[in-house]
Amino acid sequence: MKIGLLGHGVVGSGVRKIIDDAGTPYTKDLQITKILVKDEWEMTDERMTMNADDILDDPDIDIVAECMGGIEPARTFLLKALKNGKHIVTSNKKMLAVSAAELFEEAGKQGKTIRYEASCGGGIPWMSSLCRTRRIDTVTSFRGIFNGTTNYILSRMADEKKSFAQMLKEAQELGYAERDPSDDIDGYDVRYKVMLSCMRAFGTIISAEDIPVCGIRHISEEDLAWADANGYVCKLIGSAEDRDDCISACVMPVFVKKTDDFANIRLNFNAIESRSGTLGSCIYVGQGAGSLPTAHAVVQDLIDIQTGQDGACDTLMRTHTVNSDHKGVYYIRTAKMTVFNEVIGRRVSETAFLTDTVSLNEISALIRTADDDSLFIAEVDE
Amino acid sequence: MKIGLLGHGVVGSGVRKIIDDAGTPYTKDLQITKILVKDEWEMTDERMTMNADDILDDPDIDIVAECMGGIEPARTFLLKALKNGKHIVTSNKKMLAVSAAELFEEAGKQGKTIRYEASCGGGIPWMSSLCRTRRIDTVTSFRGIFNGTTNYILSRMADEKKSFAQMLKEAQELGYAERDPSDDIDGYDVRYKVMLSCMRAFGTIISAEDIPVCGIRHISEEDLAWADANGYVCKLIGSAEDRDDCISACVMPVFVKKTDDFANIRLNFNAIESRSGTLGSCIYVGQGAGSLPTAHAVVQDLIDIQTGQDGACDTLMRTHTVNSDHKGVYYIRTAKMTVFNEVIGRRVSETAFLTDTVSLNEISALIRTADDDSLFIAEVDE
Numbered sequence: 001m002k003i004g005l006l007g008h009g010v011v012g013s014g015v016r017k018i019i020d021d022a023g024t025p026y027t028k029d030l031q032i033t034k035i036l037v038k039d040e041w042e043m044t045d046e047r048m049t050m051n052a053d054d055i056l057d058d059p060d061i062d063i064v065a066e067c068m069g070g071i072e073p074a075r076t077f078l079l080k081a082l083k084n085g086k087h088i089v090t091s092n093k094k095m096l097a098v099s100a101a102e103l104f105e106e107a108g109k110q111g112k113t114i115r116y117e118a119s120c121g122g123g124i125p126w127m128s129s130l131c132r133t134r135r136i137d138t139v140t141s142f143r144g145i146f147n148g149t150t151n152y153i154l155s156r157m158a159d160e161k162k163s164f165a166q167m168l169k170e171a172q173e174l175g176y177a178e179r180d181p182s183d184d185i186d187g188y189d190v191r192y193k194v195m196l197s198c199m200r201a202f203g204t205i206i207s208a209e210d211i212p213v214c215g216i217r218h219i220s221e222e223d224l225a226w227a228d229a230n231g232y233v234c235k236l237i238g239s240a241e242d243r244d245d246c247i248s249a250c251v252m253p254v255f256v257k258k259t260d261d262f263a264n265i266r267l268n269f270n271a272i273e274s275r276s277g278t279l280g281s282c283i284y285v286g287q288g289a290g291s292l293p294t295a296h297a298v299v300q301d302l303i304d305i306q307t308g309q310d311g312a313c314d315t316l317m318r319t320h321t322v323n324s325d326h327k328g329v330y331y332i333r334t335a336k337m338t339v340f341n342e343v344i345g346r347r348v349s350e351t352a353f354l355t356d357t358v359s360l361n362e363i364s365a366l367i368r369t370a371d372d373d374s375l376f377i378a379e380v381d382e
Numbered sequence: 383m384k385i386g387l388l389g390h391g392v393v394g395s396g397v398r399k400i401i402d403d404a405g406t407p408y409t410k411d412l413q414i415t416k417i418l419v420k421d422e423w424e425m426t427d428e429r430m431t432m433n434a435d436d437i438l439d440d441p442d443i444d445i446v447a448e449c450m451g452g453i454e455p456a457r458t459f460l461l462k463a464l465k466n467g468k469h470i471v472t473s474n475k476k477m478l479a480v481s482a483a484e485l486f487e488e489a490g491k492q493g494k495t496i497r498y499e500a501s502c503g504g505g506i507p508w509m510s511s512l513c514r515t516r517r518i519d520t521v522t523s524f525r526g527i528f529n530g531t532t533n534y535i536l537s538r539m540a541d542e543k544k545s546f547a548q549m550l551k552e553a554q555e556l557g558y559a560e561r562d563p564s565d566d567i568d569g570y571d572v573r574y575k576v577m578l579s580c581m582r583a584f585g586t587i588i589s590a591e592d593i594p595v596c597g598i599r600h601i602s603e604e605d606l607a608w609a610d611a612n613g614y615v616c617k618l619i620g621s622a623e624d625r626d627d628c629i630s631a632c633v634m635p636v637f638v639k640k641t642d643d644f645a646n647i648r649l650n651f652n653a654i655e656s657r658s659g660t661l662g663s664c665i666y667v668g669q670g671a672g673s674l675p676t677a678h679a680v681v682q683d684l685i686d687i688q689t690g691q692d693g694a695c696d697t698l699m700r701t702h703t704v705n706s707d708h709k710g711v712y713y714i715r716t717a718k719m720t721v722f723n724e725v726i727g728r729r730v731s732e733t734a735f736l737t738d739t740v741s742l743n744e745i746s747a748l749i750r751t752a753d754d755d756s757l758f759i760a761e762v763d764e
Contacts, residue, residue: 014660018518018660023519023520024516024517024518024519026517026518123660123661123662123664124664125511125514128514129507129511132507132510132682134406135406135408135409135682135685136400136405136406136408136409136681136682136685137405137406137678138405259648260646261647263646264641264642264643264645264646265643266641277405277674278396278674278675278677278678279505279668279669279674279678280505280668280669280672280674280675281667281668281669282505282507282666282667282669283665283666283667283668284664284665284666284667285643285665285666285667286661286663286664286665287661287662287663287664290662292659292660292662293660293661293662295660296518296519296661299518300514300517300518303517303518307691309689309691
């Protein structure tokens with residue numbers, strides 16, 4: 001199969017390397033014929049071009065693999081690729097999460113495939129495993145540590161008893177966090193991944209914006225000290241459940257028990273758990289980012305298209321509304337404690353408390369009332 | 383595809399249930415036409431027969447799925463099925479581990495497929511994930527908690543501070559351990575699974591008997607108390623590494639750090655980690671046994687054959703010798719301490735000590751010399 005590669009950065013260059021190295025009979029059958037780059041200095045190979053149409057309009061190219069990042073022009077390029085009768089593979093979670101409906105509609109019209117293994121969990125075979133599980137089971141729910149940057153920061157804060165700011169800086173120096181880390185630390189990156197996982201797990205398209213999200217920007221050493229002393233570890237968890245008439249989904253810091261399967265998932269590793277009828281709980285752990293693991297996932301998608309495998313997973317696409325209300329116990333630290341008087345179960349410090357068992361919607365309303373910019377909230381596993 | 387099912391016990395009845403329920407387009411395309419049972423009272427369905435030849439000689443049957451257990455007559459039945467031009471699927475690790483060479487030779491002659499997802503890790507998609515990983519990578523090593531019975535006993539001993547005998551009894555009462563638990567607690571079950579995983583991970587057939595094995599039969603509360611006090615948890619680990627000219631493989635209790643990914647794998651769950659070139663470390667966690675999870679794995683194999691997927695994994699079968707010598711630190715408790723004088727690094731009690739960093743072969747030789755029936759040994763992770 002002839003492949004046009006859009007983007008030659010961290011992931012794209014890994015894809016080129018794996019396919020050019022052709023280490024197995026499967027990768028030998030793939031051929032990258034053109035590569036879109038952004039700048040003149042990247043034109044190091046005769047396959048490089050700075051004009052996307054050289055790829056999108058090339059009738060010899062069967063699959064367009066997009067590793068550019070950003071919503072535009074990636075979305076426009078992929079729509080054009082589909083219209084020109086090409087399969088598409090993408091590692092671009094943000095673009096796909098906001099453009100899924102129109103891309104899948106076009107793919108349906110053209111009878112072409114969209115694959116996105118690399119958009120979630122890096123090299124972990126999460127999307128393909130969901131596909132495989134659904135050959136037999138209905139997937140009822142999933143939860144995961146979907147973001148390596150925040151997991152790195154949380155692990156290191158717990159290890160070193162240092163502040164969020166210090167550990168964010170360390171993550172940035174090591175290349176685990178971007179200069180503007182907002183998408184990671186505020187939970188938006190996880191929200192996109194939960195939305196995409198709902199597509200594969202439940203066969204439904206929901207709006208990412210409808211998923212409640214709380215990040216870790218305001219977590220303090222005090223919060224982690226309380227968690228540690230009470231047998232917990234803090235993880236940023238994205239989760240979703242198929243309730244038939246709606247999808248419940250949420251992104252939130254969770255104090256998981258030290259005996260939880262997720263408690264020992266450290267540094268920049270990811271872990272994702274699915275639950276389904278006959279298989280029960282199944283957990284996948286691996287590197288959630290990095291050039292080669294993520295490129296590995298892109299190449300797996302290319303091989304699946306080349307060999308005609310697992311294509312049936314996205315054919316039953318429904319749409320669902322999101323209703324994430326559920327009951328839980330929450331740890332909240334806020335300068336505006338009085339707003340929460342009705343739901344305080346137990347005070348743990350001057351500024352922090354545990355709620356009674358309350359509904360997420362009720363807590364969300366109180367948080368809006370409190371309007372406290374530095375509030376930190378975590379759900380407490382019981 | 384028409385399927386003949388050999389055996390209708392715990393796993394076989396689960397396979398029948400999943401296929402008869404036909405909950406998905408994939409399972410709808412499978413059809414069990416005949417089922418071999420052992421006794422008259424099991425003949426509850428017109429498909430039941432007590433004569434295996436009704437299945438093996440039936441030209442309409444495409445795949446024979448064997449869930450009988452035991453080496454014979456399962457081996458003879460499957461050889462005949464292959465000779466009669468049928469694909470075979472088996473959940474029978476012991477039979478396959480000792481008969482792999484002749485079965486794969488016959489399958490090669492006939493151009494038929496042998497699949498054995500359910501033989502390792504129950505419902506965990508371990509074998510298929512290895513196949514998938516190898517489409518791109520070379521797998522260099524793996525390690526796993528492959529046995530739910532012993533993991534249950536070790537977890538419960540640590541929780542309850544009770545003896546091996548008490549927790550074995552509990553496991554037997556709950557149906558997690560058999561009346562004769564030797565294969566599980568002496569590590570033989572894990573040894574078969576390591577041998578089968580080597581086939582899939584490295585494409586090689588080794589002799590299971592060449593893999594060094596130490597079980598947990600003689601573990602005491604004292605051993606676990608030392609592990610706990612020193613930051614360790616005890617797990618029975620099967621592992622293997624491809625050293626190109628040989629395979630290093632071993633089954634042994636390991637004191638893993640409490641922060642290890644495997645430390646929180648509790649009760650009857652299994653966890654298996656592979657390492658490979660571009661993907662790095664990837665861990666799979668799930669239910670290692672049970673009727674429906676194991677049956678799920680058998681049905682996945684049937685669907686793979688039906689849809690022609692992932693068949694290329696077993697075509698490059700080599701053979702290797704086993705050389706498992708490697709250096710490590712060991713915890714040993716023995717009534718014959720003096721035999722080990724040369725390698726004692728630090729005494730931890732009257733009867734237990736840690737070795738210096740020593741070779742496994744050297745320790746194995748000393749253990750043979752000691753001839754101490756109640757000796758307990760565990761490797762200590764550093």
